[in-house]
Amino acid sequence: MIKRKKGELWFDAEGSYGFFLFLLTACGQTAGSDGEWIKNDITEPELSELQRQYDAGHRAGLNDPVQVAREFIDSLKGIEVDESGESTIEERTDHTQLAVYPLTNGQSIELELVHPGDGEEGIFYVKRYRFITK
Numbered sequence: 001m002i003k004r005k006k007g008e009l010w011f012d013a014e015g016s017y018g019f020f021l022f023l024l025t026a027c028g029q030t031a032g033s034d035g036e037w038i039k040n041d042i043t044e045p046e047l048s049e050l051q052r053q054y055d056a057g058h059r060a061g062l063n064d065p066v067q068v069a070r071e072f073i074d075s076l077k078g079i080e081v082d083e084s085g086e087s088t089i090e091e092r093t094d095h096t097q098l099a100v101y102p103l104t105n106g107q108s109i110e111l112e113l114v115h116p117g118d119g120e121e122g123i124f125y126v127k128r129y130r131f132i133t134k
Contacts, residue, residue, distance in 0.1 A: 037128045047116045062123035065113045069099040072126040080104040095120045
């Protein structure tokens with residue numbers, strides 16, 4: 001198996017090329033206290049590349065807040081959604097989505113999903129998240 005680095009461009013034996021980009025990057029910081037928002041450190045160039053892929057007809061799930069939220073949670077090490085609990089996604093008046101998922105450790109995770117540039121269109125990404133105790 002060949003390991004590739006984020007953003008690496010490669011060519012195969014037939015001259016075809018590929019591009020590897022990790023979808024969502026979770027901030028390495030941990031929450032200092034219950035309810036403190038943690039900013040996602042995804043960069044503007046990463047968001048632009050994801051939007052470009054979506055616009056080209058790839059990565060259709062980037063427009064689905066449920067899929068984006070679940071992929072982000074899956075990228076956090078040691079965090080598991082309690083599938084028996086109730087999760088919600090609420091569209092707010094400022095064109096953001098607030099997703100809440102129960103976790104197996106008894107807490108919940110809240111994710112604020114927005115469009116690039118905090119606009120009204122485009123893909124969704126997790127802008128910030130926090131852990132809360134019920």
